[in-house]
């Protein structure tokens with residue numbers, strides 16, 4: 001006897017995952033300053049003067065504890081980028097992000113390290129390394145990672161836009 | 167102890183996957199016949215439940231079209247192991263030895279007082295009224311007095 005039913009079934013599962021994380025003293029300092037002043041702050045090593053954004057408690061070069069907070073610029077430079085055509089779940093919303101979109105490594109004026117974030121642009125293919133971006137914060141800050149919405153693409157550097165660079 | 171700022175995060179992950187030919191037939195039988203099927207390996211004669219496309223003991227393929235290798239198992243068996251912490255829905259995740267099977271079925275026990283649970287407890291499948299072709303067509307395995 002043969003069994004020839006070819007009705008194939010699907011299994012549908014939805015997971016809702018929620019969790020709390022202690023951000024630690026350093027990130028808490030960053031979020032509190034961001035919320036109070038609408039400014040990005042980094043930590044500076046008193047030994048090698050390297051400025052970290054995102055801030056870190058200990059300098060990666062010198063292993064020295066950092067207690068100095070430095071106010072950083074509102075703009076930055078793209079030092080790496082990728083154009084994504086594959087729909088991924090946006091970690092901010094849990095929903096797919098429309099493609100294409102640009103992910104960039106951004107060096108904020110005054111920082112020595114880079115941030116990985118979304119670059120908002122009308123033309124993903126024309127974003128180049130060295131282009132300038134501006135930080136876009138949400139209107140009502142909550143003191144968490146969602147406060148930085150994205151970095152708005154400004155275009156190639158002009159002499160005036162690089163004025164605040166360290 | 168110093169208390170630091172906490173971040174709350176949540177993600178909503180919806181997904182769907184094709185269960186494949188063997189599991190489709192297994193789930194169709196739950197839905198349409200209210201029958202739990204296992205598969206018997208031609209080589210070692212072991213019966214696995216749920217039905218599988220190969221023998222996990224000797225890796226031999228089990229053709230999902232061959233009715234002969236598909237064994238209708240009884241809907242009763244005994245409780246072998248369980249998790250003492252109830253799931254959110256009040257059931258207990260459990261390993262159940264169905265009569266005629268050579269492995270344990272992972273399902274849940276419930277609709278009973280937790281203190282009743284013990285190894286060797288006689289259980290019978292409690293079926294959902296509206297079957298959908300999923301493993302939860304069996305709501306749970308429920309303790310039953312041996313006839």
Ligand SMILES: [Zn+2]
Nearest residue numbers: 045048059062
């Ligand atoms: Zn240093």
Ligand SMILES: [Zn+2]
Nearest residue numbers: 207210221224
């Ligand atoms: Zn076998």
